[in-house]
Amino acid sequence: MNDIIKHSIRFVALVIAQAYILNQLEIGFGIQLMVYPLLIFLLPFELGLIYLMLIAFVMGVLIDAVSNTYGLHTSSLLLFAYLRPFIMKVFSPRDGYENQREGNIFEMGPRWFLFVFGTLLAIHHFWFFLLEIFRFDEFFFILQKTILSLPISYMLCYFLQALFVSKPKER
Amino acid sequence: MRNLIAFFRRFRVFLVFVALQIFALSIYFTFLNFPRAQYLTSASAVSGSILTVRNDITKHFNLSKNNDQLQQENIWLRQQLPNSFQRLRNRTYEIDDTLFHQQYLYIPATVINSTVTKMNNYFTLNIGYRQGIKRGMGVFSNKGIVGIIHNTSEHFSVVKSVLTENINIDVMIQPIGLFGILKWDGKDARRGSVTGISNDLKIKKWSKVVTRGGSGIFPRGLMVGHIEKLNPVEGKPLWDVVMRYSEDYRSLQRVYVIKNLMQAEQDTLEAAIPVDKEE
Numbered sequence: 001m002n003d004i005i006k007h008s009i010r011f012v013a014l015v016i017a018q019a020y021i022l023n024q025l026e027i028g029f030g031i032q033l034m035v036y037p038l039l040i041f042l043l044p045f046e047l048g049l050i051y052l053m054l055i056a057f058v059m060g061v062l063i064d065a066v067s068n069t070y071g072l073h074t075s076s077l078l079l080f081a082y083l084r085p086f087i088m089k090v091f092s093p094r095d096g097y098e099n100q101r102e103g104n105i106f107e108m109g110p111r112w113f114l115f116v117f118g119t120l121l122a123i124h125h126f127w128f129f130l131l132e133i134f135r136f137d138e139f140f141f142i143l144q145k146t147i148l149s150l151p152i153s154y155m156l157c158y159f160l161q162a163l164f165v166s167k168p169k170e171r
Numbered sequence: 172m173r174n175l176i177a178f179f180r181r182f183r184v185f186l187v188f189v190a191l192q193i194f195a196l197s198i199y200f201t202f203l204n205f206p207r208a209q210y211l212t213s214a215s216a217v218s219g220s221i222l223t224v225r226n227d228i229t230k231h232f233n234l235s236k237n238n239d240q241l242q243q244e245n246i247w248l249r250q251q252l253p254n255s256f257q258r259l260r261n262r263t264y265e266i267d268d269t270l271f272h273q274q275y276l277y278i279p280a281t282v283i284n285s286t287v288t289k290m291n292n293y294f295t296l297n298i299g300y301r302q303g304i305k306r307g308m309g310v311f312s313n314k315g316i317v318g319i320i321h322n323t324s325e326h327f328s329v330v331k332s333v334l335t336e337n338i339n340i341d342v343m344i345q346p347i348g349l350f351g352i353l354k355w356d357g358k359d360a361r362r363g364s365v366t367g368i369s370n371d372l373k374i375k376k377w378s379k380v381v382t383r384g385g386s387g388i389f390p391r392g393l394m395v396g397h398i399e400k401l402n403p404v405e406g407k408p409l410w411d412v413v414m415r416y417s418e419d420y421r422s423l424q425r426v427y428v429i430k431n432l433m434q435a436e437q438d439t440l441e442a443a444i445p446v447d448k449e450e
Contacts, residue, residue: 049184057191064198071199075192082188131199 007043014039015059018073019066030145031152036063036073037080037124038157041117042104042165045097049085056081076128080120091116104165105158118154125150242279242425245313249277249427254390275390277427278302280310285332287360287421292334294318296426299326309388309429315418316340316382316393317426328428333395334360334420341386342395344412345379347372351412353380353395360420363396365412374401380414387437389429 018036025033040056060074067073088097091112100107103116129145179186249255256271284295298304300323310317310330318332319340331338333355340353342365349372351365365380377397384391400413431437 050187053184053188053191057195060195070201071195071197074195075199078188078192078195082184131196 003044007039010039010042011055011059015062019063023063023067023069029148030141031149032145033149033156034073034121034125034128034153035156035160037077037121038117038160040077040081040084041120042102042161044102045088045100049082052081052084053078072128072131075131076124079127080124083120083123087116087119091119105161106165106167110158113158114154117157118150121154121157122146122150125153238425239279242427246277246279246427250275254384254392274431274433276430276432278304278430280304280328280426280428282330282423282426283327285420285423287334291336292332292360292420293321294330294332294423294426296328296330296428297326298428299323299328301325303430304328304428307388307434308431310426311389311393311429312418312423312426314394315416316389316395317418317420317423319388320428330426332420333363333416340389340395341383342380343383343391344368344374344398345381347374347378349374350383350385353414361416362399363414363416365398365414366409368410368412370403370408370410374398374410374412376400387431387434 014036018034022033022035027033036059039059040052043052043055056077057074060071060077063073064070088103093108093112103113105113108116125146126142129142129149133142133145250273253271255275256273278298280296280298282294283297286292294310294317296304296310304320304323306320306323308320310320316333318330318335318338320328321331322329333340333353336355338353338355342351342353343349344351344365349368351367353363354366355363368374376399379397380395382389382391382393382395384393394417396414396416398412399415402411402413404411
């Protein structure tokens with residue numbers, strides 16, 4: 001499948017899933033599920049950071065427009081996109097990213113995915129709840145929301161890939 | 172100048188990031204404090220229409236709860252209507268400040284069992300005498316009358332519906348005010364008939380049939396149906412009026428039971444009429 005079409009479908013599907021399903025859920029304990037960073041994470045490695053941020057910006061604005069959260073998702077997704085190359089450099093495998101095209105669990109392995117995506121998602125969630133609450137006397141509530149939401153969001157992203165991302169053929 | 176260009180080249184990515192981030196945060200904090208602008212919200216045309224579709228799907232999840240609320244509200248509103256009240260005609264002194272006394276109260280109920288194909292059809296309601304239901308109370312829905320309470324148990328009651336042979340509710344043909352008796356022939360659940368209408372009067376098709384409110388079971392003016400056809404009765408100067416019920420009894424669910432607060436008063440008064448000796 002053509003890469004552009006593939007990522008466009010992912011874009012639309014994740015925006016709809018986030019805005020119309022996950023943002024409507026009320027789980028309790030301050031848990032909020034966010035899967036849309038997965039799109040930014042799965043964009044090809046060779047894509048320039050400026051394009052990455054522009055896509056993140058558009059996606060965040062779309063989600064914000066529907067969920068009435070104004071720049072909240074946009075800001076945290078921008079941070080996610082901006083930090084992606086740096087975190088990836090920190091956890092880069094021995095021979096770099098030259099043989100792989102996108103960072104899904106099949107091409108890079110679940111261990112790499114846990115480190116890189118987990119770190120980025122943790123930063124994203126923390127930034128999101130920090131902005132959402134924006135009171136430092138509620139710092140523990142911010143932490144609670146981050147820590148409770150993070151594993152569930154991560155699991156959701158993992159299963160989404162396991163379900164929808166096709167396994168690369170054995171070379 | 173050259174240094175400046177080099178600087179922009181070097182920090183191009185970071186500057187884009189900062190610009191976009193400032194934009195996002197400025198939207199966030201402006202809207203947080205002054206939620207006034209209309210773009211970028213779910214009230215806009217595109218996301219509004221998508222949310223409407225979403226609501227069309229999800230609103231059915233709360234449908235029964237919403238119906239209950241609406242029914243409560245309807246009762247409250249109906250109890251404010253003038254035909255639920257009776258005017259105090261005492262001229263020498265006033266008992267209350269108000270001109271009107273409450274005459275009818277309405278109790279919400281749900282039809283939990285019903286038939287429409289039998290000769291005499293009875294509906295079961297989910298409330299009984301614990302909720303204040305008594306034999307002889309009227310039952311109606313928001314579209315038309317349903318019947319009269321026939322029997323009650325502790326938590327349920329049975330309605331003798333208008334789809335029974337001798338229901339005999341006194342009705343009135345609306346614009347001209349003719350009185351008749353409602354009958355049902357036992358065949359079509361959508362049509363009944365009104366008897367006792369003299370054939371020297373012209374009746375327009377589709378004129379309204381409403382309750383007369385003579386026996387105190389129903390308030391005056393509750394919808395019953397519309398006149399569909401006029402058949403002459405052989406040997407009598409009467410019309411057999413075919414009437415189409417305004418309520419579809421095959422899908423009836425929500426009804427109201429009428430409690431007439433002045434029923435006893437009317438009954439004792441009418442019992443004082445001397446019985447005709449010739450009958």
